[in-house]
Amino acid sequence: MSTHKKWLSTFWAALVAGSATVLSAAAIANETVYQPAPKKVVDNVYAIIGPLGQRSEANAGLNANYGFVVTANGVILIDAGASSYSAAMLEQAVKTVTSKPIKWVLNTGAQDHRWLGNGYFAQKGAEIHAMAGTLKSQQASAVDQLTSLRRFVGKQLDGTAPWYASRTHPAPKTTLDIDGIRIQWLETNAHYPGDTMIYLVDYSVMFTGDLVYVDRILGVLPQSNVRKAHEAFKQMAALSPRYIIPGHGRVTNLAQAQRETGDYYAFLINNVGVAARNMEPISETLDKFLKPAQFMHLENFAELHRANMNRVFVDFEANP
Numbered sequence: 001m002s003t004h005k006k007w008l009s010t011f012w013a014a015l016v017a018g019s020a021t022v023l024s025a026a027a028i029a030n031e032t033v034y035q036p037a038p039k040k041v042v043d044n045v046y047a048i049i050g051p052l053g054q055r056s057e058a059n060a061g062l063n064a065n066y067g068f069v070v071t072a073n074g075v076i077l078i079d080a081g082a083s084s085y086s087a088a089m090l091e092q093a094v095k096t097v098t099s100k101p102i103k104w105v106l107n108t109g110a111q112d113h114r115w116l117g118n119g120y121f122a123q124k125g126a127e128i129h130a131m132a133g134t135l136k137s138q139q140a141s142a143v144d145q146l147t148s149l150r151r152f153v154g155k156q157l158d159g160t161a162p163w164y165a166s167r168t169h170p171a172p173k174t175t176l177d178i179d180g181i182r183i184q185w186l187e188t189n190a191h192y193p194g195d196t197m198i199y200l201v202d203y204s205v206m207f208t209g210d211l212v213y214v215d216r217i218l219g220v221l222p223q224s225n226v227r228k229a230h231e232a233f234k235q236m237a238a239l240s241p242r243y244i245i246p247g248h249g250r251v252t253n254l255a256q257a258q259r260e261t262g263d264y265y266a267f268l269i270n271n272v273g274v275a276a277r278n279m280e281p282i283s284e285t286l287d288k289f290l291k292p293a294q295f296m297h298l299e300n301f302a303e304l305h306r307a308n309m310n311r312v313f314v315d316f317e318a319n320p
């Protein structure tokens with residue numbers, strides 16, 4: 001090989017290597033690293049609003065909403081994060097507001113990012129609370145959740161093991177007083193079996209868990225129950241909470257929750273559910289209700305709406 005050719009091949013190798021470096025940096029830069037930050041809802045009550053997308057290393061599996069209440073003697077944290085790694089991130093976020101320790105952790109549901117951080121807080125002395133149905137659902141799905149979550153967050157899951165509540169409460173309804181904070185805890189069974197919502201009576205603040213989604217369309221999973229969700233939504237609305245911290249999406253009010261979640265449950269039941277009950281053909285039904293103008297602006301609509309309808313149809317076909 002001539003010197004010139006040698007130089008050229010080195011040049012090309014460097015160029016290719018260089019562009020590969022640029023590309024991978026761009027791919028990483030594509031998703032910004034999420035830093036949980038408290039947003040004040042009312043005095044002493046804060047929400048931590050996670051990103052709307054899928055679990056990732058960049059968001060550490062914190063693609064959901066969290067919240068906390070500062071009490072006289074400590075902090076009540078609502079939902080524990082997806083791992084010990086992300087639990088520490090939530091703890092840091094709380095520390096930007098108060099130096100009081102997190103003494104109580106309440107799990108609103110059984111989905112990974114609601115409870116897999118329990119162990120981190122329990123080992124620091126926090127008392128973990130859950131409703132009985134939530135605990136049962138967590139126990140049933142823990143192994144599958146750890147396996148699938150690792151695909152999204154990788155090594156961030158190292159050192160995380162399922163840790164269950166030591167304080168369980170009877171479903172479907174419990175009234176609690178934690179350090180002077182009055183709590184109404186209600187089972188919804190909406191997105192996952194054992195899903196719940198937590199109402200702070202004195203603040204008129206409702207943490208809905210995965211009952212309410214705003215800004216993005218909700219997902220109906222095989223384990224979701226739209227009929228129970230619809231009933232729970234009505235129960236939630238009857239309490240007229242002034243502030244709603246949804247499972248996903250910004251801090252909101254009842255009007256937006258109604259438009260983007262309550263109305264969607266009703267839409268699925270009254271159109272797709274009814275068609276299934278009347279034994280109409282599935283594909284025609286899904287085509288007919290594919291483009292409801294009132295929901296099409298919501299994020300993830302294109303990806304989820306048809307699959308949501310499909311699951312509701314199959315459910316109503318089996319349980320008319």
Ligand SMILES: [Zn+2]
Pocket residue numbers: 064111210247248
């Ligand atoms: Zn969720």
